[in-house]
Amino acid sequence: MPSVEVNGGRVVYEILGDAASSGDAASSGDAASSGDAAGSGGAADVVVLTPGGRFGMDVPGLRPLAEAIAAGGYSVLLWDRPNCGASDVQFYGQTESHMRAETLNALLDALGIESCVLAGGSGGARDSMLTTILYPERVTGLVLWNIVGGIYGTINLAAVYVLPSLQAVRAGGTALLPRVREWRERIEANPANEQRLLDLDSDEFVKLSLRWLNAYVPKPGQTIPGVDDELFDRIRVPTLIIRGGENDLDHPKRTALEVSCLIKGSTVIDPPWPEDAWERAMRDRASGKVQHNNLFDTWVQAAPAILKFLDG
Template identity: 70%
Template sequence: MPAVTVNGGRVVYEILGDTGDLIVLTPGGRYSKDIPGLRPLAEALVAGGHRVLLWDRPNCGASDVQFFGQTESHMRAETLSGLLAELDTGPVILAGGSGGARDSMLTTMLYPELVTDLVLWNIVGGVYGTFNLGAYYVLPSLQTVRALGVEGLLRMKEWRERIAENPDNEQRLRDLDSADFVKLSLRWLNAYVPKPGQTIPGVDDDMFERIQVPTLIIRGGAKDMDHPKRTSLEVSCLIEGSTLIDPPWPEDAWERAMQDRAQGRVQQYNMFDTWVLAAPEILKFLGER
């Protein structure tokens, strides 16, 4: 896969399609561009006349691990701006779900000149969803480094997977300073403590005034505790002129996917498998702008 170096780290990417406006499609969590469910959506958008950029964010897939920035999403936004500059793409459409929605919003806030349109779904918020992110993505590594130093990261499944996909990551992890890593992790963790005036983690609500591009928001499911309906409604109020639509997948798709995954059942709804159902609405929105 092609890659460019941004802020001292290698960023892996690929571009699907040959013509049309470029859509940067970003998944959630620390999942790679190859997470099941993402590529079918990308291919549907390509079939609709667009090009699609898929990328492994820092700490995801085959890209280099990196640790800097106010929050992990701030780091990803800075990395994406550098990637687009290296590729000389010009302004692009940003589309993302879950953590990818937060990364896309923050990129638009910090680098508005890079974005023409914004498409968001599965926006994380609320006490449960926000605390859950900190507990899952920050606390385990923080606790490990406090107890074992950075060498302890090499024992963790998450970072062993990053090394398996990119062997250079082993040395990059070994080169970390334990005290600096703890300091950064506490800062990243603090972003996931719910605060008044922060509808999405680590971002003050007044930052939403910087989003001045046409924006489509697919609201969260009625009982989705990770991506609450309330949060998507609040974001729609914060982004002036945004378009809010009902989800094109079942209201309980995320809950059913989590239950199937936890119980080891054959999954009718894998985490991102339903995302392809959003393609018609995304294409319609982009066609009308």
């Protein structure tokens, strides 16, 4: 997979659709020569598709959606965010989503993509919203689904993303980080990540982890973790929101509606998948009915609504 270096870390990406065949996509070491990476259809025809969790672009369910969007005439940029997939692990910024927004902005610069549509689910929705807030001139449209919120969903993020690593470093320094499950997976995908983890300063890592942890403490005036509601005034592009399921505690329907109130002119639609799709996927995985990560299997069902939105 091609990659570019952003803020001292390698970011892996792939482009589907016209841009993939329009010329030399940037590869490691020569990103600046990518030229018209956006393809003959123009940069506005590029859709950046971002999954949730700490999952990379190879997570099951993402590629079928990307291929469906590409088949609709758009170029699709898939990328492994820092701390996801085969990209390098990185730790800086106000929150992890702030770091990823900065990374994506630099990646787009490297690829010569001046503007794009951002589309993301779950953690990818949060990263896409924050990127639009921080770099509004870069984004021409926004598509969001499975937006995490509420007390359970937000605290659960802290338990998954921050506490295991923070507890490990407090117990035994950064030497213990490679033993944490999520970092073992990052090392398997990219062996260079082991040394990157070992080279971290323990005190600085604890300080950063506490800052990232604080973002996940539910606060008045922050519908999205670590992002003040007033900042949503910066989002002034057409926005499509696919609301969460009726009883989805991780991606509450209420959160999607609150975000729609914060983004003026946004459109909210019912999910194209069953109301209990998320809960059903978790149960099936826990019971052993499926052996792969099935959480995003239904996402391809959103392709018709996304293409309709993109086509205007």
